[in-house]
Structure formats: C-alpha cells, structure tokens
Amino acid sequence: MVPHLITALTGPINELEQRILESLPAIERWFRLEWMEHTPPFYTSVDLRNAGFKLAPVDTNLFPGGFNNLTTEMLPLSVQAAMAAIEKICPEAKNLLLIPESHSHNSFYLMNVARLMEIFHQAGLNVRLGTLDESITTPTEVPLPDGSAITVEPLVRNRGRVGLKDFDPCTILLNNDLSDGIPRVLEHLHEQYLLPPLHAGWALRRKTQHFDAYEEVAKKFAKLLGMDPWLINPMFTKVGEVDLSEGAGTDALMSHAETLLGKIRRKYKEYGIQEKPFVIVKADSGTYGMGIVTVRDPKDLANLDPRVREKLSVNKRGRQVGELILQEGVPTYERINDAAAEPVVYMIDRYVVGGFYRVHADRGIDENLNEPGASFVPLAFAGSNQLPKPGAKPGASAPNRFYMYGVIARLAMVAASYELEATDPEAEVYE
C-alpha cells in the first residue's frame, strides 16, 4: 500500500523529525491550546515540500478537491472528524447543501464530490448538491466513471436562506473556491452556516495574507521546539500589483526576485546547503497552480512567455496586471519511482484524515507539480502508518515521516484560521 519512497533525508530534517517525535505530547497540547482560541477551517488540504534540509507548506487549500484520492481505509477517519465538526457547528442539523465547482466535467473532480457526499451522509446528514451554474434550471443527473451518478440541482434563494426545492439546509458547504467572484445568491445568509465563509474564496483571499499568518505560526512553533523557523517556513515577498506589459513592472519584479534570492542564498550559506536557490512567482490570488513560474535567474523574468504572463494576471480587464507573490522555492526530494513527488495532507476540522503523494514524471524537483499530467499515489496516513513509532531511527520510518507531515500541515491550518480571522469583513473590532 505504501509506495517505495526514495528520499534524500539527511542532515537537519532528521533532527527536525526527531525533535518533533520527542515533543509529541507538547506539540499536541500546543495545538489543543491554539484550537481553544481559534476556529479551524471546516476542511483543508496542504501541499508540502520536503527538501531534506527544510520542510514547508507551499499551498493551503480551503476548498479541497481530491478526497477521492484518499484510500477507502481512511474513510472512517474522515467520517469521525466530520461528525465532530457537525457536533460543534450545528448538532441539530438534518440537511447539508454541498456546492461544488460549476462547469466541471472533470471526472476526478466529480468523484471527489461523490466522496464528500458519502462522508457527510455517513456522518449523519441528508446531503444534496446545489450548483452556482445558472444554466442548470432542473435537477440534472451527472454520470460518474464508476457507473453511479450524482444529481446537481438549481439553488433556491428565499429571503435570508438558500436551499433547493423542498430542501432547507442548516449548513451550506462550499467546495467551490469562488474564483469567479462572490455569487449574489450566497450573500447575506445570516440564518445559515456558510462554510468556509465567503472571504475564504479566491474572490477575496490573498496568498500573502496566508503566508503572513503562517510566518507568525511558524515562529511560535519554532520557539516551542527551540529551532530556526526558516526550517519550516518558506520566505516570501508581496510584490503587489505589477503591470507585466510594461518594462517598469518587470524591472520591479526582477528587483524583488533578486532581493529574495539573496536572502535564500544567505540561509543556504548558514546551513552549508550546496543547492542553487530559486523563487516561485505566482498570482497572489487563485488556485490550481495556474501560471506558477520557477525563477532561477531574475533575468528570466524579462522574457516571460506571453501565455505565462497572462496567467499571472488575475485582472480581467484585458491588461497584464496582476497582484503577485514571490515565494522561496523549496525543492522536493521525495521520489516515487523516478518522478518528483510532494505530499498533500487532508484535514477535516482539526484532524488529519489522510493524504497522498502528488507525482509528476515530467517536472523537475524545483517545479510546480500541480499541472496536467500529475498523478496521485494514496498513502496510508490512516492505518498504523499514521502513527509514529517511538524508537525508530529518524528518517527511516514512514510512520514518523507522516506524523511530521501532519504536524506541518496542521501549522498551515492554524495559519489559515488566523488568516480568516484577520480578513473577516464582519469581525467585531475591539479597540
């Protein structure tokens, strides 16, 4: 079940693993105390990069797809976590309305939707699907690759509530990241729980806000363990709005990249790392790893492919203007067969419920793997493999590795909860 992993885990990461295992009770207590003060996102998936010398989250998804990539052996963990989440939010709930991505005919994504329905049904809710696609005006059956089908239905808005015909949900679960903006049908729902909240969607969310919060979390956690936060924190720069169609915009981006590369070089020198540093340019808003560019030399930015430039621009007014973030590149030294692999960890409420490796045979260790051609190798995070084995040699035990991944992923989840508190437009302000 667990694929053969070739890892290059020597040096500091093994120290990190050992420290994390030794500190297990303190770490779990630290999380318990964090969750006393903060509310975890409803569900979260986190992409990690393990460079051997460093382990860091590079993307935190608040509308995770890919639940279908978890093995069925992991399902009871998801169901139990979903039960815990429902108990807290709305124990009287009977009905859950799930809103998936619109226009998606991707059969993998549809299997993810079916899996989510299964999890929440088992957790004890009547689950139905509502679509934001206004071209769907009657219940519409969508066939799945396994021969079954799901039915999406048009949303019905009645004053303060949204639902379906003859279906009034207590909670609305978004599995749609709102990249297309906030739909009016979901605004001002004060009588129902809308999870995640609208400001978690890419219409409003910014990666820089998340990594600001993550930096704070990483510092707190590093203090607990007495280590350098850089070992778990990817540095970044908020570039802000840049017009890539003009020379001045490109110059500014190059200058930011040069500065960040300089910082990474100093860290590499401090730790005796012989790698060539690189940075990642991406849109500050938006998901799916669209238009993620690996930059080893800032000069490369002068000659960006026009299609890449377009992808980096979230501005839809036809100009090449985008809010950008530059992030320290963290190479991935995990391998499955010969392909670069990165772990993805799934959480419901505060609990790690599973994970898999994203594998891409045609991408380098310093490139984005979340692109067409990627495949998924489910990992038995569940089963005994999720549990650390005390006494095993650091780096030698898959269970220990997975526990560490679960810890770092949960740090990103804590950061997401800080981020959502800070960006909540309806938060009460205490002065």
Add this chain to the structure above:
Amino acid sequence: MVPHLITALTGPINELEQRILESLPAIERWFRLEWMEHTPPFYTSVDLRNAGFKLAPVDTNLFPGGFNNLTTEMLPLSVQAAMAAIEKICPEAKNLLLIPESHSHNSFYLMNVARLMEIFHQAGLNVRLGTLDESITTPTEVPLPDGSAITVEPLVRNRGRVGLKDFDPCTILLNNDLSDGIPRVLEHLHEQYLLPPLHAGWALRRKTQHFDAYEEVAKKFAKLLGMDPWLINPMFTKVGEVDLSEGAGTDALMSHAETLLGKIRRKYKEYGIQEKPFVIVKADSGTYGMGIVTVRDPKDLANLDPRVREKLSVNKRGRQVGELILQEGVPTYERINDAAAEPVVYMIDRYVVGGFYRVHADRGIDENLNEPGASFVPLAFAGSNQLPKPGAKPGASAPNRFYMYGVIARLAMVAASYELEATDPEAEVYE
C-alpha cells in the same frame, strides 16, 4: 482480515438492519441530540448478541480491557477519538495517570494497558501508570510478551490530588473496575478529573440500573424507528438479595425465572419464533462474566453447583447471599468456523473505534462466551468495513452489519450515561 462468518440472519433482523440503514441520518442526528444533553462515558465496550430475530447488548463495560484485540489499522480512530475527548475535558492537560487492574499478570491484559498508553500518548499526553497495589512501593518494570515493558509506580496522594513522584496529572483514567471496593487514595479528588467516576465501578454499580436505563433508551430509539423495542432490548428482572443457601431464596429465584420465561415465551409466540427460551442468572454487580448461569428450566436452579452458587454471591461475609439479576437469554447465531461468536464493540467518547468477535468453541449459542478458552477475532470495523454500503442487500453486507452493531452498542453507551447521571452521589438535585 474479515473472517468468514456464517450467520443465520433471516426474518426480523434483516428488517431491523434495513430500517437502521435507511434511517442513518436520522439515527446519527438522534445521537447528536442525546450527546447535547448527556455526557458519554470516557470509554465503553459493549457485548452484543445477534439472535437473528433480535439484536441486544448483554453487557456494558465502563473499564474496557481488550484494546489490544483491536487491529492496528483501527488505532488512528482511537487516537482521534481520544483527542476529541481530551479537548473537551482538559485541553490544557499535559499528564495522564492511568490506573490499571492490580495483581494482573495476565499478559493479554498487560498488552491492553500498553495499547491504552500508546493511544493516549499519540493523542498528546505524557502517560504513566499508577497502581492501587500497595505492595508496590517503587517503580516496577513489568515485561510484556512482545519484548517491551511497562512500568507501574506507587500512587502519591497530596491533599486534594493524586499522582506519582514528580508527576502531577490533570486527569486520572481508571482501567480498574473497583470490584474490590473504592480505594481511599481515590476519594475526594476535587481538583482532578477522575474518569470514569468512582460510582461507575462495581463497588457501587448495579447491572439492573444499567438495564433500566437501557430500556428507556431502547424505547426512545424504537419510537424513532417505529418498531418494537423488544427487538433490541433484553427483558430482565431485578431479583435483589437472595440467600441461595436457604430453600426460600431458591424458591423466590425460581419463581422470578418462571415469570420471565413466560414473558419471553409470549414474545416468541408473537413473532413465531420456534426456539426454546432461556434466562441468564448473574450477579447484579461484578464483571468478567463470573458465575453466569444459563437456565432453560427453573427447576435447574434447585440443584446449582455449590461453586456456581458461590460465584453468584457478591456478599463477602461468608454467606451465600447475592444481589441477582435475571436477564432474557439472547442466543448468538453468529459463527466463526464452528464456534459461537458474539461481537464486542469499542467506543472512546461518543465514537465507535473498533471491535472484535469473542469466540468460544466449547460453548453453546445460549451460554456465556466470556470464559477461559475464549479467543478474539479482530474485525475491521475500521477501514471501509465500518461504513455501510447503501444499496447492498440487507444481511448480505458485512459493513452494514457492523454499522448496525455500532448503533446498538452506542444505545448501550447512551444508557450508561443516563445510568451514571442517575447514580451520581454528587449530582445536584433540582426540585
């Protein structure tokens, strides 16, 4: 992993299974509402009997041993449930003191203790073992069959708190059923959480109180599903104190047995059941299935083996006086190979975390299986097998069977929470 099961599941039990599966969201919601009003026991195991025409809990253990019989694949479910329990009780907790049975050199039991330590360590606590055995005055290592060892330490009482030398726990978890009475060292601990509470131990607990509460729960649940509560509820009679050394005591017991057998006969007639009814005599207090007698004919009670009579007497003053309960016998029609088998379901907090079949090749379907010679066949309640498969033919699907067992076991757990509320000596009385 799942053993081949020969079951005789025809008739009403399949209707019950079907109704339970169809009602899954309503059932889970019912449990959620119960847990809003009542606190689940910290952990629970429930012995079930599946007679084909009837499915009922026959014993509810509030100090479960046997966690070592769960497969390691189930461990993450236990850890997640333990995390949820700790978060509610004492999120700031660092230390957990576990008090196991004293004087137990049973290596299976010791493996259970080691497993519990592992679960609570993974959940994020420093776990150490304190013993009620006053002959242990220094930390003492006890070897385990797998080559590892556990260390039991003498308890240290300081005014309002109990702990170990240099170990001050927030929570004390009893895995000792207090059959020997309530130890003074555990009395009046108002600054710490003592779980389960003292009145859950056999020094004070009575089976009749539990089955009183279970009857109430079974009625509520049966109303929800629109069915006869008898299908999930074993009838019983509180016999009270009986002196079995005197003819009058035996006569009274025989008369009670005749009455209960009559009630069962009427129910069997109502459902067209061709079996010969039987009743079980057991002590109202005490565990381990000691001195459980199967009675097919009340006249058998006149000629009880003196050793059995002694086992039925909890009174330690040398007389054959015991508080007794008569319970409707529920035959078990589950088979593993050729041996009678009964499912045992494990719960931590409100969650089903695993289970196994108790199997005894030398016992009949109407006899107690919890006796020397029993073996344990772990069942993949975890894994996808815990999750019901919608659409599968009732009775034909192991996952469906296990979901039903988990529901009935949780009803017994709800009953235990009612029972502990009703018997709490420190409960506030509202008049």
